Amino acid sequence: MFIEQLINGLTLGSTYALIALGYTMVYGIIQLINFAHGEIYMFGAFAGLLLVSVFGVNIFVALIGAMLFCMLLGMLIERVAYRPIRGKSSRLSALISAIGVSIFLSTLMVLLRGTNTTRYPEIIKIQTYHLGAVDLSSLQIIILAVSALLMIGLQLMIQRSRLGKAMRACSQDLDAASLMGINANRVISYTFAIGSALAAAGGVMVGIYYNAVWPYMGTMAGLKAFCAAVLGGIGSIPGAMIGGLTLGVLEILGVAYLSSSYKDAIAFGILILVLIIRPQGIMGQKITKKV
Amino acid sequence: MDALLLQHIDAYYLHIMVLIGINIILALGLNITTGVTGQLSMGHAGFMSIGAYTAAILSVQLSFPFWAALLCGTLAAAGFGFLLGLPTLRLEGDYLAMVTIGFAEIVRVFFLNFEPGGKAVGLSGITEHTTFSLVWLMAIIIIVLNVKLLNSRTGRAFYAIRENEIAAEAAGINTTRMKVLAFMVGAALAGLGGGLYAHYMTYIAPQDFNFMKSIELLNMVVLGGMGSIPGTILGTVVLTLAPEILRVVAEYRLLFYGALLVILMIFRPNGLLGDVRWYDIRKRWFSKKEVS
Numbered sequence: 001m002f003i004e005q006l007i008n009g010l011t012l013g014s015t016y017a018l019i020a021l022g023y024t025m026v027y028g029i030i031q032l033i034n035f036a037h038g039e040i041y042m043f044g045a046f047a048g049l050l051l052v053s054v055f056g057v058n059i060f061v062a063l064i065g066a067m068l069f070c071m072l073l074g075m076l077i078e079r080v081a082y083r084p085i086r087g088k089s090s091r092l093s094a095l096i097s098a099i100g101v102s103i104f105l106s107t108l109m110v111l112l113r114g115t116n117t118t119r120y121p122e123i124i125k126i127q128t129y130h131l132g133a134v135d136l137s138s139l140q141i142i143i144l145a146v147s148a149l150l151m152i153g154l155q156l157m158i159q160r161s162r163l164g165k166a167m168r169a170c171s172q173d174l175d176a177a178s179l180m181g182i183n184a185n186r187v188i189s190y191t192f193a194i195g196s197a198l199a200a201a202g203g204v205m206v207g208i209y210y211n212a213v214w215p216y217m218g219t220m221a222g223l224k225a226f227c228a229a230v231l232g233g234i235g236s237i238p239g240a241m242i243g244g245l246t247l248g249v250l251e252i253l254g255v256a257y258l259s260s261s262y263k264d265a266i267a268f269g270i271l272i273l274v275l276i277i278r279p280q281g282i283m284g285q286k287i288t289k290k291v
Numbered sequence: 292m293d294a295l296l297l298q299h300i301d302a303y304y305l306h307i308m309v310l311i312g313i314n315i316i317l318a319l320g321l322n323i324t325t326g327v328t329g330q331l332s333m334g335h336a337g338f339m340s341i342g343a344y345t346a347a348i349l350s351v352q353l354s355f356p357f358w359a360a361l362l363c364g365t366l367a368a369a370g371f372g373f374l375l376g377l378p379t380l381r382l383e384g385d386y387l388a389m390v391t392i393g394f395a396e397i398v399r400v401f402f403l404n405f406e407p408g409g410k411a412v413g414l415s416g417i418t419e420h421t422t423f424s425l426v427w428l429m430a431i432i433i434i435v436l437n438v439k440l441l442n443s444r445t446g447r448a449f450y451a452i453r454e455n456e457i458a459a460e461a462a463g464i465n466t467t468r469m470k471v472l473a474f475m476v477g478a479a480l481a482g483l484g485g486g487l488y489a490h491y492m493t494y495i496a497p498q499d500f501n502f503m504k505s506i507e508l509l510n511m512v513v514l515g516g517m518g519s520i521p522g523t524i525l526g527t528v529v530l531t532l533a534p535e536i537l538r539v540v541a542e543y544r545l546l547f548y549g550a551l552l553v554i555l556m557i558f559r560p561n562g563l564l565g566d567v568r569w570y571d572i573r574k575r576w577f578s579k580k581e582v583s
Contacts, residue, residue, distance in 0.1 A: 100552025
């Protein structure tokens with residue numbers, strides 16, 4: 001029973017982690033809470049739905065298609081709504097702009113599809129494997145495997161590739177990085193693309209797992225994922241992964257052993273407790289204030 | 292007086308005017324916490340719901356007089372403001388924002404499961420006490436008190452914390468006390484606004500105070516110009532009217548609202564009145580008079 005709940009928690013947590021990565025990467029470079037990120041996740045889920053139900057592709061093609069679509073969406077949002085403000089004003093105005101984009105996108109989807117919940121067509125046969133006393137569905141295995149693969153891929157890209165190096169440089173010091181010949185605007189644009197692609201993957205998998213997509217699905221998922229990013233220490237990529245998994249596991253365990261009507265309060269309660277004990281999050285570095 | 296107004300002015304316009312008045316009280320509260328002191332709070336609706344529910348439950352179930360209920364709601368919200376202000380001693384920037392979001396969500400979930408508050412159905416049958424003249428009387432008192440506060444020693448300490456916390460501390464300001472105080476004053480005004488709102492709408496439900504409500508209030512403060520009282524009032528008026536005016540475009544309303552926020556931020560990144568300096572305007576006016 002406990003191990004099953006743990007696996008349910010890890011499944012949910014890995015989707016939180018995928019969304020949280022987008023928040024933390026963008027935050028690490030331009031210190032912006034990208035409030036539209038939850039809506040990108042929602043658009044990813046719908047893009048996957050469209051590919052599956054209209055074109056009848058399999059789950060992996062749908063995943064890749066949704067990721068590509070959201071890459072473009074993320075870059076477009078950055079170009080239209082964030083770049084014109086960047087560097088000219090306080091971070092709060094960029095935040096308001098992000099909120100504007102978020103309202104715009106969710107309303108757009110309501111206009112396109114209505115507020116009703118759409119079910120995902122059954123695209124993979126869900127088998128349940130019995131490993132000893134533990135039940136494990138094939139869908140859970142796919143979600144865990146795909147998330148793990150994406151996170152390892154991201155980690156490799158950040159640590160090994162030229163773009164990853166540029167991203168790390170930009171997150172340390174954007175001005176110094178541009179002086180060293182890094183095209184900061186392009187790096188930021190790619191950061192949005194990568195973060196959005198990860199969120200789209202999360203969206204498609206959540207849509208299939210819970211068999212439901214609706215235009216406001218991004219709001220709560222976005223808040224929880226942001227919560228996960230802060231829990232892990234915002235700006236830190238391993239932190240977002242750990243924060244997401246921790247949050248998912250604790251939330252499922254809380255629902256199983258405490259009360260289901262307080263589901264949404266559990267995540268935030270944990271967050272507040274962790275931050276009171278450790279204000280910089282689990283993996284975050286303590287920044288000493290300089291005069 | 293309200294009966295007289297109702298005879299001459301359309302009830303719909305009066306309704307919007309009342310909402311503007313309530314929103315001004317709420318936004319001025321958030322302006323003190325976020326605009327003036329610079330502590331980003333994204334959970335203002337949480338305080339508002341504490342004030343609204345406390346006042347409503349007291350007047351519906353324990354039949355408190357309106358004024359006493361309103362006062363209790365304000366004090367309850369201020370108390371929670373104090374509790375939430377405490378972690379701000381250690382948290383900064385976006386960590387603090389996350390805690391305030393979390394707080395407001397916990398409050399919402401609590402009221403969703405709170406028996407005396409009618410759970411998810413909400414609380415109805417609240418007597419209507421809030422009228423146009425009452426709201427605007429309160430709003431004007433709050434505006435005057437805000438101007439007084441921000442021009443006082445305490446208000447200048449708030450601004451100093453926003454500009455540079457370390458320098459403020461070096462100048463002898465007890466930053467912890469001031470930050471908690473800013474949170475408490477902001478929360479108290481939110482509680483007052485919530486109480487007025489409950490006694491105006493006569494019905495409240497947890498979803499009235501969700502995350503979007505907090506964001507709406509934050510938009511009012513940032514759009515008008517952070518820390519500026521005229522700016523906050525202008526932002527509140529614009530953003531309360533915007534959804535009503537945008538009714539022309541029917542279901543595209545929120546689409547335009549979202550786009551409006553982005554466009555306003557691109558062209559006026561510091562808010563509508565954010566970089567207007569009242570001192571300059573006053574000087575220009577007076578010097579013109581002297582010339583003529």
